[in-house]
Amino acid sequence: MTRYVYDFTEGNKDQKDLLGGKGANLAEMTRLGLPVPPGFTITTEACRAYLRDGHEPAGLTDEVEQHLGDLEHTMGKRLGDPTDPLLVSCRSGAKFSMPGMMETVLNIGLNDESVAGLAEQTGGNERFAYDSYRRLLAMFGATVLGIESSVFAHELDSRKEAKGTHNDLDLTADDFKELVEVFKAKIAEHTGRDFPQDPREQLRMAVRAVFDSWNTERARIYRRREQIPDDLGTAVNIGTMVFGNGGEDSGTGVAFTRDPASGEQGVYGDYLQNAQGEDVVAGIRNTVPLADLEQIDKKSYDELMEIMQTLEAHYKDMCDIEFTVEHGKLWMLQTRVGKRTAQAAFRIAEHMIDEDLITVDEALQRVTGDQLAQLMFPRFDLDAERSLIGKGMNASPGAAVGKAVFDSDTAVEWSERGEKVILVRRETNPDDLRGMVVAQGILTSRGGKTSHAAVVARGMGRTCVCGADSLDVRTAEKQFTTKDGTVVKEGDVISIDGSTGEVFAGEVPVVDSLVVRYFEGDRSVQSDAVVAAVAKIMASADAKARMNVRANADTPEDAARSRRFGARGIGLCRTEHMFLGERRKLIEKLIIAKDDAERDAALAELLPMQRQDFVGILEAMDGLPVTVRLIDPPLHEFLPDLTELSVQVAREDDAGNTDSHHHVLLDAVRRLHEQNPMLGLRGVRLGIVIPGLFTMQARALLEAAAQRLRDGGNPKPEIMIPLVATAAELETVKQDIVRVGGEVATETGIKVDYKVGTMVELPRAALRAGDIAREAEFFSFGTNDLTQMTWGFSRDDVEASFFSTYLDRGIITVSPFESLDTKGVGELVRYAAEKGRETRPNIHLGVCGEHGGDPASIHFFDSVGLNYVSCSPYRVPVARLEAGRATASAGGVSSTA
């Protein structure tokens, strides 16, 4: 038979699945011989059974009774005893900490009779006893019986008001006696039943309330936000009550073994004399620094210091502690590995290495890429005054301030004259790129975290808030209106916080990131403690990492920056971004070419430009591989929108102008129009259908490499073919590339070493990876497209339309575009990697696309043995850190869906 209850003396800290975090740690402290009030834990399994069946599982009640009897025996007291009652607390405790989300009931065991026994027990302290009883009534009423807690708070306030005070300490035993009667009446009034006088019924009801609290709305929302699975359930901890509110020789406090804000060494905490824990939380009276406890109660203080040392040495991490002193006796109520700020995480990790407390591998588990990312973004000054006017999705972190502009032309014009601008659009498209490049940040009213705006902004490390749907953006009128009717016009200053999604009116002061300055090469910041800690940890990560990190970079500037940020090459150089701006005209020519000659002429014009692009990029990445993806998107992306153009042409027709350039363009747009461009003529298909396009690009790259070799450089070009579904496609274009390679070698007299490989971004490519590897010298997993095809949804379309519903209903817990769906898409990656290696053992395997910079995904890629990840330049340090962490954690796989 399943066992549902464990005594604190039985468990240990590794049993969090079964006993919850709190229960496991109480058991661990008990095991270490620390002074923990005796008690027991009801398992998460009992909770799951209860939630599934709607009642306690068979045997649970008997087991609880058994353990309660043992506890009574140990303590020499009985629950509800009229003369010397045992009191217990009942606290939730899930596997993952959910602060404030779950329920607690203290002082269980008090009733109209035992309250007198408690008074007697505490030397006739009636005030204490009735204070304790009214606390039970209020907590039980709110938590177990579902009465608004304000009902009880209101009565307490009335009482204090009647006495002309704001301080609970001014209330007398009689005041509390009266409050007890009032609270009992309120309970009867709200529930139609009297407060249960039977202490065992109190306990049973409290346990059920804890179980039920797992499924409250706020708990669900919290779990979704923190990606905690819904099916874990919570444990319940029943512990002997100890009291910090029994007099001046008592008190309660919280402590950290290091400063959780700065990471400084040395104890840190607060103490409140003559109080219970809830009083500290309520903030009714001011706490004193923990150090003051040395004066107040040296014995307890010394014992606490020793315990904290024990705990840190044992947990090998900063611990967060709750304790109570009862008449000079120290009791440990809780401990856990403490939460900390990003900067504290790095400093603590650094210090603990120095203190020989942990190894480098362990230190890497004490920090996360997300924390590093936090340290890299500028932030708004939290102390400054701010006027919130809207909120969207935190699409790309950072703090940006500038004048609102509503089109790229204005963005470019204004920024050229030195103005800082925020580009505001309903949504963005490739045409907005020039505006995005010069803007401080991007704000959109439509689209999700993987909309064009969000992806591109993250790619260039530009702050972005997207999908702020309360803002009515009217680009034609160059203004937007907030929910409350405020109008923000072109030129008005706004501030956007890409880490929170907040939009503010006016300028909010910004604080710079020293860590980025360090990565950028500014050595003046090296003395900063946080920078030093980050530098040390990054060096450890790099030394550890099995995978390389490359960058997705399309320009020499991005290439240079990513190299400074530690990239070991370019994993994805998107050539289509080189066809925007002025060059768009040439692509137009290519598309509307009436014959081969016109097409070849357009290609010939593009060739030297592309070559120059590549020369710059190869130079910036000299000595490191540069993977160039040949043109991927459907060509109509370079043409105007069908609908807009149709309206324009219809109006021109109406005006009698039936032969404009727009008519020619519209013909081309119609011809190229696709129902589902994502599933249309793109990638390698373009290369096969349009003679000369891919070879022009290959020639440009290889000529650029030859030029670099002539200039003494060390170029390492790799040509990557997108959207391959079958080996025959790759074979076909590879033949052309090899031919061009031969021609360039003959023409220049210089032999360029290069590789030809492919994206694996279609399910079929993954399934046929064994064949494809016969042609491909490397695979780069295009996990964005692979996710789209495997799930059958496009990120352009679905985030707005149903992802929010899916997340709300728990159908998915995280967008598979944010973090790799390891169970579905990941299976294809794993399979393709295996098959690719079977055919070509030395095949180079990498990943480009958004997932290359996502921590959980990076751990997965490490686990399937990829050689590198590639991500946007600003994510490179994060990816380096996570690559090191992945190796250090010995191939632990993160699961996401």
Next chain:
Amino acid sequence: MTRYVYDFTEGNKDQKDLLGGKGANLAEMTRLGLPVPPGFTITTEACRAYLRDGHEPAGLTDEVEQHLGDLEHTMGKRLGDPTDPLLVSCRSGAKFSMPGMMETVLNIGLNDESVAGLAEQTGGNERFAYDSYRRLLAMFGATVLGIESSVFAHELDSRKEAKGTHNDLDLTADDFKELVEVFKAKIAEHTGRDFPQDPREQLRMAVRAVFDSWNTERARIYRRREQIPDDLGTAVNIGTMVFGNGGEDSGTGVAFTRDPASGEQGVYGDYLQNAQGEDVVAGIRNTVPLADLEQIDKKSYDELMEIMQTLEAHYKDMCDIEFTVEHGKLWMLQTRVGKRTAQAAFRIAEHMIDEDLITVDEALQRVTGDQLAQLMFPRFDLDAERSLIGKGMNASPGAAVGKAVFDSDTAVEWSERGEKVILVRRETNPDDLRGMVVAQGILTSRGGKTSHAAVVARGMGRTCVCGADSLDVRTAEKQFTTKDGTVVKEGDVISIDGSTGEVFAGEVPVVDSLVVRYFEGDRSVQSDAVVAAVAKIMASADAKARMNVRANADTPEDAARSRRFGARGIGLCRTEHMFLGERRKLIEKLIIAKDDAERDAALAELLPMQRQDFVGILEAMDGLPVTVRLIDPPLHEFLPDLTELSVQVAREDDAGNTDSHHHVLLDAVRRLHEQNPMLGLRGVRLGIVIPGLFTMQARALLEAAAQRLRDGGNPKPEIMIPLVATAAELETVKQDIVRVGGEVATETGIKVDYKVGTMVELPRAALRAGDIAREAEFFSFGTNDLTQMTWGFSRDDVEASFFSTYLDRGIITVSPFESLDTKGVGELVRYAAEKGRETRPNIHLGVCGEHGGDPASIHFFDSVGLNYVSCSPYRVPVARLEAGRATASAGGVSSTA
């Protein structure tokens, strides 16, 4: 060392891979002791090595020399011997017959000296010897040296003209001698070299020419059309020459062991006295019926009859034979299993069962689904006069005649007054459905074989020619223009042939299909010999088949027809087709509903209509399963086109009308607009996002089933959820369905048995089939979408844009929408079937969508153990036949990509 040459005495008929079809059968006949001129075969492996390396593989020349020596020894003659020369033929022979595609050179061994020996050998027949020599020169010149064959034909004609005759027999030995000189001169003139006098060089060059002929343009095109792999190569057969042109006691003929046109029992063939095989082909003189040979040469005739009996008994199939009589001695030059018409195939199979020559299983391998399909379509009378005005793709077979109409309204109106119409459109969309239903056939100028028009037409068994791009269709002007400028206006009669893609002006007479009349239940046709044969074979197939065949049917009429056609249930009832026409208004209401109440009102109006739809379908399929797919397509498919509507609204705006219903609609269309609707808000996503939609449909179906039960029926409803990617989606909607099921049971007092299952049409669904099977009682593989997602292209977009290039360049050999891509998509089907069965051993597995009616795909589905295939009603008999064939062939898997 690899062996490249086999004597005819060494091989057998099962070695077609190595020896080619002709070589294997020559060896088989030799082995049977039939009179085959001695010779040997150079293997396909030698050809492949030659084509790969550009030269003969090491050892080949020696082996050929060795075998030639043996042959010379056997025949007691030497190649090129001036007195008694051995002459040989050199013929190609690939694994699959490629008639007229490959090369043959006869009379090798003749030169200026040996020609005299040949004359001597034949009793001084100089005419014969020089006739043979000039034939060698012409064949060698054309085939080996690449000179236009018209060069030689022209000289021959000039010669005959000069003699005032059209008959070769009027030419004398001197004429041929002169022609020999002329031909040699022509060869020297065209190639700059003399005709090689060395017989061994002749042979070597001829062998190379045969090898090279594998890769000619026409051979490639032929292979692509016939789906013969490009990498097989051809064998080369070197055989001793025998001559049918040596006098009246000689001759040549072709014969079939049964009539290949009708399938009638009894020999059938042609004979030409004093002639070589090429003369028969050239049709210069009239042949006589084979029976006449009995009078001409009874000995040879009797021997031939005996041989034909031997061959048929041995091959257990109708054989096709080439033979030559040389001075009264019969020689077998070739045999193979003969090609036959569709009707002959069924009759021959039937007869051979009756004759106890073959088993039922073997009979099933003698016919194909494609042949049955041919028998089911009406055809144009081949003897009638016809005026071809265009040609498109043969999208859906049949012969249709009617007046051209250019919109659905006219189609419906005219057909209601009894006119037959052909609906002509540039391309079709769901709006054209009513027009397609009433039309005799559909003609479009755009779109491929899996365009909307093609798919829907095949689904309803309607004749369709699509993508006839030489026609300039102007629907607004209600006319189209052909390439030569002919204008066809509304009301003009046209005829379209869906089996050839041809479009004719005027009415071409049509012949009805008796087989369809039989399937439709017309017993008056049972006495027809073909119908009887088909009926017998179909009964055998049904008895054999392991898989069931269901139909894709959306209406009671289709359900009833498919039942008559032998469907054992409905595998796919598409509910979206029930939302067209009048009901579109209700869907519009649903979409533009401003609140829950409006939405619920729209759903409430739809409920009784859907219920009535289902009652009819359940009635038609009483006692058999009916799988209803809940609504799948994106809702904007029910709204007007964005671009058209935008133009309309812009014009209304310009006219000052800024508040029309079009404006409301445009808002909705914009809101629902998706970049890639195929990857957007559809299927189960709709069901989750729009409360009440799926439950309305489930309720309608279950209420309909309850009504049928009340009326004494036996409904077997199955509810199918489309586009599931993760088990959680299915779980979510299944809960709602089960709830509705309970409600319906309570409200009606009738308990309906039903199943809930899912489409497996996303790669992720296949990958997670194990999880999904926990919720799904059945899987139906939606191989259309699965193909789209696995390959990353949509059939709406890509067939026109790059499939033709891909087919031309051999990157794909058949559209994966036509025949399942077993290596990619098929792997997902196989994996999902396995995983589904692991979780739920009794899970029911089927396939719906186009592949369910495709023969090769059906064999694959049988091999992975599916329970049924479902296809359009008119394909049901084909699928039944192929399901039986698949089982009979013991799980042989067809490979397609």
